[in-house]
Amino acid sequence: MNERSRPPAAGRPVRADAQRNRQALLDAALRAFAQDGIDASLDAIARTAGVGIGTLYRHFPTREALALAAYQHDVQRLCGSAGELLKTLPADAALREWLARFSEYIVTKRGMSAVLRSALTDPQPFYAELNVRERVLGAVTTLLDRGTADRLLRTDISADVVVLAMIGVWYVSAEPTTPDQLSRLLDLLVDGLRVRPPDR
Structure with missing residues (x-):
């Protein structure tokens, strides 16, 4: 350098x-x-x-440094909305809405999607310094913690597993995908996180 x-x-x-x-x-x-x-x-x-x-x-x-910094504020704002959603929605519904917002964010910023995926999975120090992964995990953890406390969401799924599942959703949404298909994928993900009543 x-x-x-x-x-x-x-x-x-x-x-x-x-x-x-x-x-x-x-x-x-x-x-x-x-x-x-x-x-x-x-x-x-x-x-x-x-x-x-x-x-x-x-x-x-680097170009990646500029791209990540440019969107860091947007990601911070989006992640901060998790707490706001919990003020008006049950935790499972808040999680579903937050994941939908994050998915829409990624889809509408297609030029950034690969960089943001790298920020969530790449251990390089620069990505860690920007705290993108930590912010996203923090938002998901906030939603999961409320959901488990309210007995709406399972206790055996961690935030990093949810984020990995979301990366899979984003890869699908990088291809031509209808809003209905994306919505169904999110429904399946959140439905799998909900607590099931015991069989009678």
Whole structure:
């Protein structure tokens, strides 16, 4: 890695102008990735943000780093909605709704789907630093914990198993899939997590 592409040292204060540049790059990247997918031109993103390509690389040493950071805020917001859903819905219904929202998020951001899948499964330090996997697991754990406490959801299924199942759903949804088919897949997943009454 050359000097211009070296990320800021951990713990070093970030100047106000650097923060503005970083936010401008993230905003430009979100628009570019939404329009052109993950292969959107980094030069064009830098121009839209009003900075040079060297500034982009100082903040984001790789394309994947920029893509993940651009969507980190969206993922954080989405994961935070798990607690909000529990305020109005039973835990099993809240889990079903949250998984539907997350699936829609992945499907509508097809250019990001492969990167987000990598963030959920790849042990590389950069992915871990962005906490994408931890945020998703935290949201699912919040929903599962309420469901088990309310005896609506099984106690023998962990959040990481649910996330692995969701990755399978996303692979299916990467192909031409109708909303009804996706909904049925989610119904099957959540139905398998529900507590069954004992046979009489």
